[in-house]
Amino acid sequence: MKRTEPVLEARGIVKRFPGVLALDDVSLALRAGEVHALVGENGAGKSTLIKVFTGVHRPDEGTLRYRGADTGFATPMEAQRAGISTIYQEVNLVPMMSVARNLLLGREPRGRLGVIDTARLYGEAERLLAGYGVETDVRRPLRTLGMGAQQMVALARAVSVDARVVIMDEPTSSLEPREVETLFGVIRRLREQGIAVVYVSHRLDELYRVCDRVTVLRDGRVVHTGAIEGLERLRLISLMLGRDLGEIRAEGSTRFTRRAASGEAAGNGRRPLVEARGLTRRHVLSGVDVSVREGEVVGLGGLLGAGRSETAKAIVGALPLDGGQVLVAGRPLRGGSTSLAIRAGISLLPEDRKAEGIVPTLSVRENIALAALPALATAGVVSEARIDRVVEIFMRRLRIKAASPYQLVSELSGGNQQKVLLARWLAVRPKVLLLDEPTRGIDVGAKAEVQALIDELAGEGLGVLLISSDLEELVEGADRILVLREGAVAGELSGDEVTEERIMETIAEQSDE
Structure with a gap:
C-alpha cells in the first residue's frame, strides 16, 4: 500500500432501505494517522456509513477499499478481525462478565490444555487499563463500574485488537472532564501510531480540538470534506443545517413571520403555564430553565445532542432528573411521571x-x-x-x-x-403542548397544515414548546427561542433577534471551557 493511499475508503457508496435513500453517492477517505470528524444532523447518514464500514450493512452500490484493496465485510466480527474497531455511544460489552474478560474477550491467554490462564488474564488487563487512567479491580463485574469507566474499558478493548482504524461514536457522552482529557491523550497516541480515527460528535469544541479533517453529511450526501482548521464554526453549522448564510441575511428583512403578524409576542405580560427550573441530568442537561406562557410558542433550537428532546422529556416526567423542578401554574409538579404531567395539562408529541x-x-x-x-x-x-x-x-x-x-x-x-x-x-x-420535530418526514402540504394548526392553537391560548432542526420553521413559528448547546441554555432570542443567523451564531459561540 502506498503511503499516500487511504487506509479505508468509501467510493460512491449507495445504501437504500424501504422508502429511504440513506446514503447517496457517498465518498470518504480515511488516512493513517489522521483524526477525521464525521458530522451531520439526525438522518444525515452517519450511522449508516459507519455500519457499512463495519460490516453491519452491505452497500447497494459503490466500493469499499481497505489497505489498498477492494473489500466488503460480511459481519462486524470480520471487520474487527481485519483491524476496524468501533466504540459506540452505548457501551456494547458484557456487563455481567469481569472487566478483564471484557477487555480480552476472544483473546484470553490460555495454558497448554486450553484453559484460561487467569493470572496472565488479570495481569494483561491491568497493564492495558493503566494506559487509560482507569484503576480498578479487573476481577469485578463490568456493570459495577461507572459509565465513564465502562467507556474507557470499551476504548481500551477496541485499540488493543491491533486496530488500523478506530471509529468513535460520541465517545465523550458519558465521560467526566478528567476522563475526556485521558481520551484525548489516547487519540493523540493513536495518531502518532499511524492509526486512522473517525470521530463522531456533536460537540464543536471537541471537533476543533482533536480533529484534522471533517466530512459533513446531510440527507445522505456529502456536502463538504476538508481540513477543519480554518473552517469557521458558523460555516460548519450552516453546512450541517443546510442554510446558506448569504441567503439567510437576504431573507431576514423580508420574511413574513408569525410574530410580525401577531404583533408583540403573545406571552408578554402573562403568567407561565409551565416552568422548568434548573433541569439537570448528568451528562445530558445542565441547569436548563424553560417557561411557556398562555398563547405563546417557544422554540428550542440547537444541534443534534444539544438536549432539546431531553428537555421536553424531562418536563413530562419521561426522563429522570438529578435536579430541578417543573411547575404548572406556579405549583410544583411532583412525582416525575408522564401520567401526572398529562393530568396537569402537559402533553408531548415525541420526535420518533x-x-x-x-x-x-x-x-x-x-x-x-x-x-x-x-x-x-x-x-x-x-x-x-x-x-x-x-x-x-x-x-x-x-x-x-x-x-x-x-x-x-x-x-x-x-x-x-x-x-x-x-x-x-x-x-x-392540554394547556401546554410539547412538539418535538412535528414536521419531520412529512410532505410540504402536510407540513404547512401542521404549522398553521400550531398557530391556530396558540391563538386559542394553548402554550406550545416547538422543537425543530429546521431553522426557518423555528423563526417563522416561534415568539422567542431558547438555543441549547451541550445540555445548557446558550442564549435566549426574542423580538428582532429571532433570526436564523442569530440562532447559528449562538450555537457557534465557543464555550468558555
Whole structure:
C-alpha cells in the first residue's frame, strides 16, 4: 500500500432501505494517522456509513477499499478481525462478565490444555487499563463500574485488537472532564501510531480540538470534506443545517413571520403555564430553565445532542432528573411521571412517531382515543358514542385523510400519521403542548397544515414548546427561542433577534471551557 493511499475508503457508496435513500453517492477517505470528524444532523447518514464500514450493512452500490484493496465485510466480527474497531455511544460489552474478560474477550491467554490462564488474564488487563487512567479491580463485574469507566474499558478493548482504524461514536457522552482529557491523550497516541480515527460528535469544541479533517453529511450526501482548521464554526453549522448564510441575511428583512403578524409576542405580560427550573441530568442537561406562557410558542433550537428532546422529556416526567423542578401554574409538579404531567395539562408529541407515538396495529380511531380513554369513561365504562364524537371532531378539524376511522394507522401517509398523534394529545385538552420535530418526514402540504394548526392553537391560548432542526420553521413559528448547546441554555432570542443567523451564531459561540 502506498503511503499516500487511504487506509479505508468509501467510493460512491449507495445504501437504500424501504422508502429511504440513506446514503447517496457517498465518498470518504480515511488516512493513517489522521483524526477525521464525521458530522451531520439526525438522518444525515452517519450511522449508516459507519455500519457499512463495519460490516453491519452491505452497500447497494459503490466500493469499499481497505489497505489498498477492494473489500466488503460480511459481519462486524470480520471487520474487527481485519483491524476496524468501533466504540459506540452505548457501551456494547458484557456487563455481567469481569472487566478483564471484557477487555480480552476472544483473546484470553490460555495454558497448554486450553484453559484460561487467569493470572496472565488479570495481569494483561491491568497493564492495558493503566494506559487509560482507569484503576480498578479487573476481577469485578463490568456493570459495577461507572459509565465513564465502562467507556474507557470499551476504548481500551477496541485499540488493543491491533486496530488500523478506530471509529468513535460520541465517545465523550458519558465521560467526566478528567476522563475526556485521558481520551484525548489516547487519540493523540493513536495518531502518532499511524492509526486512522473517525470521530463522531456533536460537540464543536471537541471537533476543533482533536480533529484534522471533517466530512459533513446531510440527507445522505456529502456536502463538504476538508481540513477543519480554518473552517469557521458558523460555516460548519450552516453546512450541517443546510442554510446558506448569504441567503439567510437576504431573507431576514423580508420574511413574513408569525410574530410580525401577531404583533408583540403573545406571552408578554402573562403568567407561565409551565416552568422548568434548573433541569439537570448528568451528562445530558445542565441547569436548563424553560417557561411557556398562555398563547405563546417557544422554540428550542440547537444541534443534534444539544438536549432539546431531553428537555421536553424531562418536563413530562419521561426522563429522570438529578435536579430541578417543573411547575404548572406556579405549583410544583411532583412525582416525575408522564401520567401526572398529562393530568396537569402537559402533553408531548415525541420526535420518533413510529417508535414512541403511533400504535401501528391499531386503527386511526383507536390511536386518537388512546390517551383520552379515562376522560371518556363513566364508572370505568368507556362510551363508544363519546369516542366516535371525539374522533369525528378531530379528524375533521385536522383534515386527517383516511378511508374511515377504522383504517389501520400504519396505512396512512407520514403527514396523516402525525396529525393522528396531534389529535390524540389535543383530545385530552392540554394547556401546554410539547412538539418535538412535528414536521419531520412529512410532505410540504402536510407540513404547512401542521404549522398553521400550531398557530391556530396558540391563538386559542394553548402554550406550545416547538422543537425543530429546521431553522426557518423555528423563526417563522416561534415568539422567542431558547438555543441549547451541550445540555445548557446558550442564549435566549426574542423580538428582532429571532433570526436564523442569530440562532447559528449562538450555537457557534465557543464555550468558555
